[in-house]
Amino acid sequence: MKSALLTVVFMVLWRTGDFFYVPGVAPTDFRKGDHITVKAIKMTSSKTQLPFEYYSLPFCKDPKGVKYKTENLGEVLRGDRISTTAYEVAMDEKYDCRVLCGANDSPSKFTKEDSETVNYRIEAEYFIHLIVDNLPCATQFQLADTHEVQYEPGFRLGFTRGGKSYINNHLNLILSYHHNKEDDVYRVVGFRVETNSIAKERLSINSDGKSCAIRDDQEIKFQEIKKGQETELFFTYSVKWQESDIKWASRWDIYLSMADVQIHWFSIINSVVVVFFLSGIITMIIIRTLRRC
Numbered sequence: 001m002k003s004a005l006l007t008v009v010f011m012v013l014w015r016t017g018d019f020f021y022v023p024g025v026a027p028t029d030f031r032k033g034d035h036i037t038v039k040a041i042k043m044t045s046s047k048t049q050l051p052f053e054y055y056s057l058p059f060c061k062d063p064k065g066v067k068y069k070t071e072n073l074g075e076v077l078r079g080d081r082i083s084t085t086a087y088e089v090a091m092d093e094k095y096d097c098r099v100l101c102g103a104n105d106s107p108s109k110f111t112k113e114d115s116e117t118v119n120y121r122i123e124a125e126y127f128i129h130l131i132v133d134n135l136p137c138a139t140q141f142q143l144a145d146t147h148e149v150q151y152e153p154g155f156r157l158g159f160t161r162g163g164k165s166y167i168n169n170h171l172n173l174i175l176s177y178h179h180n181k182e183d184d185v186y187r188v189v190g191f192r193v194e195t196n197s198i199a200k201e202r203l204s205i206n207s208d209g210k211s212c213a214i215r216d217d218q219e220i221k222f223q224e225i226k227k228g229q230e231t232e233l234f235f236t237y238s239v240k241w242q243e244s245d246i247k248w249a250s251r252w253d254i255y256l257s258m259a260d261v262q263i264h265w266f267s268i269i270n271s272v273v274v275v276f277f278l279s280g281i282i283t284m285i286i287i288r289t290l291r292r293c
Contacts, residue, residue, distance in 0.1 A: 060101035
């Protein structure tokens, strides 16, 4: 009876063409130059169980106002807080260097407390997770021994070198698209991020207030975040597009085959401790029951 009813419903939908789809599953078609929203999910680390919202740090905010997506139960349990960002991306339009916010005379500023927080999260190896068209970003790297290309989810907030912490304040957004030439539509099939740390002294903002130039003749190469000190810096980014033969249905393949390099040892140890604790309690109950018998 149920199968017959489902068949009738399917036939009605087939006749009327009123199909439904699961949000985020159906492909989105873009035209050349269409605006594409870059959203932030959260910040995570393999060294701690505690995720943070993207705007828990003083990053550049969306000039149109930060908008938060209504999360489902699974996203809430994962700690996701999906929000819009200040990145401006258009389909198949490349940018060499763009300023996220600020100007020559008014860079972004971290207070002493902000610098302390950023320092801690860099040392804790926090990753930032962005999405474009429901596709999360990934970082490409090579294994030192085999030179095999691997991917890890998100990108690092910063890095430490010689006891100092540096923030990745320049992002190179590398996006891939599949072009259907018959309908002249584009679909996003890849999202990769390359990070760089660029000192404020190496950057110059052009007169339009949006584009920038990076100088290589400075002694200070990276943007350091000093503990207990105020920090002035610029957040910049570039956008590159690459045509790909990968179809929309296969765009998740690299993520499904991704070797998770962020092993959550705390979670593993926590689970093992809980298992042994519960096993001990059950063992004691069984022993007491057998003694009474």
